[in-house]
Amino acid sequence: xxxxxxxxxxxxxxxxxxxxxxxxxxxxxxxxxxxxxxxxxxxxxxxxxxxxxxxxxxxxxxxxxxxxxxxxxxxxxxxxxxxxxxxxxxxxxxxxxxxxxxxxxxxxxxxxxxxxxxxxxxxxxxxxxxxxxxxxxxxxxxxxxxxxxxxxxxxxxxxxxxxxxxxxxxxxxxxxxxxxxxxxxxxxxxxxxxxxxxxxxxxxxxxxxxxxxxxxxxxxxxxxxxxxxxxxxxxxxxxxxxxxxxxxxxxxxxxxxxxxxxxxxxxxxxxxxxxxxxxxxxxxxxxxxxxxxxxxxxxxxxxxxxxxxxxxxxxxxxxxxxxxxxxxxxxxxxxxxxxxxxxxxxxxxxxxxxxxxxxxxxxxxxxxxxx
Numbered sequence: 001x002x003x004x005x006x007x008x009x010x011x012x013x014x015x016x017x018x019x020x021x022x023x024x025x026x027x028x029x030x031x032x033x034x035x036x037x038x039x040x041x042x043x044x045x046x047x048x049x050x051x052x053x054x055x056x057x058x059x060x061x062x063x064x065x066x067x068x069x070x071x072x073x074x075x076x077x078x079x080x081x082x083x084x085x086x087x088x089x090x091x092x093x094x095x096x097x098x099x100x101x102x103x104x105x106x107x108x109x110x111x112x113x114x115x116x117x118x119x120x121x122x123x124x125x126x127x128x129x130x131x132x133x134x135x136x137x138x139x140x141x142x143x144x145x146x147x148x149x150x151x152x153x154x155x156x157x158x159x160x161x162x163x164x165x166x167x168x169x170x171x172x173x174x175x176x177x178x179x180x181x182x183x184x185x186x187x188x189x190x191x192x193x194x195x196x197x198x199x200x201x202x203x204x205x206x207x208x209x210x211x212x213x214x215x216x217x218x219x220x221x222x223x224x225x226x227x228x229x230x231x232x233x234x235x236x237x238x239x240x241x242x243x244x245x246x247x248x249x250x251x252x253x254x255x256x257x258x259x260x261x262x263x264x265x266x267x268x269x270x271x272x273x274x275x276x277x278x279x280x281x282x283x284x285x286x287x288x289x290x291x292x293x294x295x296x297x298x299x300x301x302x303x304x305x306x307x308x309x310x311x312x313x314x315x316x317x318x319x320x321x322x323x324x325x326x327x328x329x330x331x332x333x334x335x336x337x338x339x340x341x342x343x344x345x346x347x348x349x350x351x352x353x354x355x356x357x358x359x360x361x362x363x364x365x366x367x368x369x370x371x
Contacts, residue, residue, distance in 0.1 A: 041084045041097075049077040074105060118350060125343030134344060139309040144335040153345045155311040156326040157352075159226060162315050163305075163322055164295050166230035167237055172287055175241030176276075182242075183249040184271050194246075200239035208235040209300030217304065224306050226320030232300035237290035244289050248282025249275060284360045292353060298324040323349045 053073045058064075081101055086094045127148060128134050134152040142151030178197065182190050212232040216222040252275050260270030276283070306319035307329055323345050330342030 041081060045077055045081040045084055049073055049080050052076060052080075078102065078105075121343055121350060122347045125340060125345070125347040128337075128340045128344035129347055134341070135348075138311045140311075142309070144333050144338040146337070148337060148340065151341070153323065153326055153341070153348065155308065156321045156323045156345060157348065158311065158313065159308075159320040160295060160322040160324075160349075160352075162313070163226050163230045163233060163301065163320065164291060166227065166315060167233035167294055168287065168291060170230075171234045171237040171241055171290060175238050175286070175290070176245050176283060178238075178242040179245035179249050180271060180276075182246050184267070184275070197239050197242050197246075200235070201243055203235070203239070205232075205236055205297050206299040206303070208232045209303035211235065212300070213303050223317060224304060224319055225317055226305055226312070226315035229301045229305035229320065229322070230315065232304050233294040233297060236297060236300065237294045240293050241286045241290040244286035245279075245283055248279045248286060251282070252278050281361075288357050288360055291356060295349070295353060296324050298322075298328045301325045302328070323352075 050073055053069065053076050057069055057072055078098065078101060082094060082098050085097050089097075122129070131148050131152075133149060135157075136154055137150070137152035138155035139151045139153075140155075178193065182194055182197075209232045212228055212235070216228050216231060217224060222228055256274050256278060257270055260274045261267075265273070301322050302325055305322075305325075307325055308319040308321045312318050312320045327342045327345050327349070330338045330345065333339065333342075
């Protein structure tokens, strides 16, 4: 009896032993791992394609141009990478690695373009950026050909802060309220409101400035001021915040709403204490997108406020400058020193947007419980 049981167990173990002669197509691929042949293929094809394109493009064809060289190198790299990968891998693996290389190359191209823009802006504005008076003075009484030791962009920084602050204070509650209406209330008018919001997203910025100029300044008699510019910026920010906030509120799990209702909370209490806090990180992102749209606007500010060279802290009287408007006026002047001031102001604008993005994301982060 014991011998019979051992014989059956031996037959079962033989059946469970996998066939060592399985083809590579039957073996499961490791997801997320980077095998050695992948790294070697990437390095070899990158170096080989670079050498081949350099010989053909620069030596045999006597061509020139960095853009053409990079494009030829990238195409040659993809072809060589697909060929070397196909030598020892199935077709599915070749397609997978080639698609990953294309997507990675696209992401690298976007990152390279962004870094190049930032580097060029800071490089051109560095001569003005290094002077302390550039941040502590305005341009009152300073001409385009005056040295960089005179004048600054303090009035433009303050003007942008006031105008964008007023616009954000108005558009943020309106935008979130519109998103809450579209996601939590609905009704017959929701489709109309959504259509209007989507249409306003594609509204040209200059039309927003013309609308505010016609209504506030011409019809109602307001002065060209920072407040009028803030109203124009509000029109450009509102659809961005409303559309982004709607998307963020829609991804909140429905189970959280049902849990709030099950505990006896009203609809609006559930929205206020459950839905909005859950989506606060996304709502902060919506605010960042709106501010990023408004802080770089030039045409609405030029139409509704106008350019100025002096400090103005009152948004309801007299023109109020902004960083984009100062950059526009400086670059189109044609004077090298004034153009350097324009690039310096552009560098400050990039830094302010970056700091604002980091600050809002930090404040809106999910604070986990520490143990």
